[in-house]
Amino acid sequence: MALVCFPFKKEDVDVVMRNVKTAAQHPRVRMVLLVGASENETYVEIDARLPALGAQCDVPIVQMTQLRLGALREGKGDGMNTALLYFLRAHEYDELFGEPVVSEPLERIHFYDADIESFNSSWITKAEEAADMEYDVIRHYFPRSSTDAQITWQITKVGFSLLFPLSVLPWVQQPLGGELCLTRRCVDVLVSDERVMRQSDWGIDTLYTFVCAQAGMNMIEVYVPEGKLHALYGGLRDLFNMLIECFAALQGLQKCSIRAESVHRIASAEPVPNSVTSKIGYNIEKSLVLLSENWTPRQEELLHVLFPERVAAGLIACRDWPQYSFMDEATWVECYQVLLANFEFGDSDWHELIFKLWVSRVLNYTMRHVIRGYDTAMNELRHMVQDIQQKSAIEL
Ligand code: GDX
CATH class of the missing domain: 3.90.550.10 (Spore Coat Polysaccharide Biosynthesis Protein SpsA; Chain A)
Incomplete structure (x- = not known):
């Protein structure tokens, strides 16, 4: 029972x-x-x-x-x-x-x-x-x-x-x-x-x-x-x-x-x-503005020192205007590996940084794939994780 x-x-x-x-x-x-x-x-x-x-x-x-x-x-x-x-x-x-x-x-x-x-x-x-x-x-x-x-x-x-x-x-x-x-x-x-x-x-x-x-x-x-x-x-x-x-x-x-x-x-x-x-899972307009919020000089420094330059440039530009085209699947995987190695739980700059990186990733996915229809979007998500799995398995 x-x-x-x-x-x-x-x-x-x-x-x-x-x-x-x-x-x-x-x-x-x-x-x-x-x-x-x-x-x-x-x-x-x-x-x-x-x-x-x-x-x-x-x-x-x-x-x-x-x-x-x-x-x-x-x-x-x-x-x-x-x-x-x-x-x-x-x-x-x-x-x-x-x-x-x-x-x-x-x-x-x-x-x-x-x-x-x-x-x-x-x-x-x-x-x-x-x-x-x-x-x-x-x-x-x-x-x-x-x-x-x-x-x-x-x-x-x-x-x-x-x-x-x-x-x-x-x-x-x-x-x-x-x-x-x-x-x-x-x-x-x-x-x-x-x-x-x-x-x-x-x-x-x-x-x-x-x-x-x-x-x-x-x-x-x-x-x-x-x-x-x-x-x-x-x-x-x-x-x-x-x-x-x-x-x-x-x-x-x-x-x-x-x-x-x-x-x-x-x-x-x-x-x-x-x-x-037909359902939209989050409010896109409210989310765009998040990319410009809560910046500190240290977040910018962490981006310049640890992340690919195109990510640092793209995300920092969001202070003035939301951008997300730089955060495609391959770039997200690169960032993810930097985060795995360096993210510090409990550190507010790291929390803000991973959040903004993730928001730019979600917006990139939404604007590139979700607007092409449900099946296309879901296929892109599935292919993203399958590709990662395959590449990681080969590298083991
Ligand atoms: N006891 C207790 N204590 N219950 C909590 C707490 C807490 O501190 N925080 C939330 N809950 C309950 C909440 O009332 C609800 O019944 C359930 O946990 C899930 O919380 P909700 O805020 O509705 O989470 P959400 O955003 O729906 O996420 C849930 O689904 C995700 C998912 O399926 O993707 C949640 O179960 C996540 O863990 C899960 O990842």
């Missing part, structure tokens, strides 16, 4: 409650766990509405705030890791969590972002049916707008292809996806890995994906055709922390190696609905 966890921070409580109810009424679900970032307004409102919802469901619905477990910013990583510890101990008395809530050890844990408007019981069913086939990790993947997922494509998929070209990692469809199901065996591996437990921030998805691959966990990716409808981003600035933390997580793994062989299956995709192909 499964536990379903919804980590949440500030969300629309109607959406959260609907998702909790869907999970609680699923025949495979033994309990639902809500892990809040803090006792904020969302938490208090959920608390007030839980007794009424509980009366309509046969399984326990537990809400708690996340434990301070990691060493980095207190974020979604602490939330997910709190859920992993709870999952392992929910059937017995525990000093941290108190009295047992279920009588038998739980077999599987599912994670879903709390804000998904298109969530329905088939998401759980698909994962459960895949887990029945003895996979340790079941990841959901779904069609996404060509301008969405630009951290996944430009940071994580590029990084995995550069650093681990022969491993399973470049083949994972959505390596940062927050929708996944893990077996108890897999959770044991994750909680006993110090790198996972210290990753309290947005880097947690990278760590789960990486450590599962390194431990040789068998993985299947199940397809959710309706996609993940959730609140869209404004300008790319909304993704600042996620970008920095996802890159830093990957940079921290660059000296690791993956030798394990594991099974990896991908359920086939379906035609992408118009609602996804």
